[in-house]
Amino acid sequence: MDLTATRIRAAAAAVLVLGLALTGCAGQAGGGGGAEDDTLKIGAIYLDTQGFYAGVKKGVELGAEEAGKKVEFVETNAAADASKESAFIDTLISSQVDAILLSAVSADASAPALRNASNADIPVVCYNTCINEADAEEYVKAYAFGDPVEFGYKTGEAAADYFEANAVADPRIAVLNCEFVEVCVDRREGFEKALTDRGIAYEIVANQEGTDPTESIGVAENILTANPDIDAFYGESGGAAIGAVKAVENKGLAGTTVVFGSDMTADLANALVDNTILKASIDVSGIAVGKAAIAAAIAILDGESQEYSVPVPIDVYTTPEQGTEWLETHPDGIP
Known part of the structure; x- marks a missing residue:
């Protein structure tokens, strides 16, 4: 038996199977979740450096853990800069993340970047701030906020x-x-x-x-x-x-x-x-907002019904x- 030829044929078959598996992954929303380990890749954008956003960060991490999900977060701080926000969303799209969580910098200036994410079949969940209502209806799947x-x-x-x-x-x-x-x-x-x-x-x-x-x-x-x-x-x-x-x-x-x-x-x-x-x-607790945002994203990725408005309690x-x-x-x- 020609062992070298047999090994070559086996390797070729393995490459073909792998290629089919990768093609299947690319067809999923966002395409970032690892098929082998079920890890979700989620982009998270924080509006600025205020303490509230540290709470949001902790909330999304706790929420993923409580949901029993393994999540790789790809994060940045937009520093209230719409151009920086847009550039990072482009990076997230190229990275084929499964979903994007963000507190939008501007009702109008943030909309084009979210349109691009939506066109790439990446679900967007706003928290705390979002884009204008007309564009949000088209490009945003859920919005977690205190009125x-x-x-x-x-x-x-x-x-x-x-x-x-x-x-x-x-x-x-x-x-x-x-x-x-x-x-x-x-x-x-x-x-x-x-x-x-x-x-x-x-x-x-x-x-x-x-x-x-x-x-x-x-x-x-x-x-x-x-x-x-x-x-x-x-x-x-x-x-x-x-x-x-x-x-x-x-x-x-x-x-x-x-x-x-x-x-x-x-x-x-x-x-x-x-x-x-x-x-x-x-x-409005940043931790509570973060948990609400990640819960909405997970529900969407799991194919569950998700309301657009996700109310978060207001504390006095x-x-x-x-x-x-x-x-x-x-x-x-x-x-």
């Missing part, structure tokens, strides 16, 4: 409670915003609606972008210099809220100017425990005791 109008409304209710309890008539309010994303516009609209519904005759004396935890301090200090009689800040994000708190401290206005914030981090929880400046922070923190409890239940500081 931003309700979120802002709850903050406004907490502010109204404070103004009424402390007899603050006609409060002058400054806003540190993150309104480059639509959800933050919605948050402010909810905040103002709550004040109006409660009959608070407020005035917004400044509304400036300041969501980076460091840069927002200088923005808030400049607002206080121009408007030293401000009664309160509304921070539309966690970075905005802690920036406002630190600016009030730096200006020696603790006990005079207060802050109503968004999101919860260890810094904000400690500020709430002190309760001199920060009077409330409204939060207004007392030092609640700040202490948050710190005790989040010993690693991840929200």
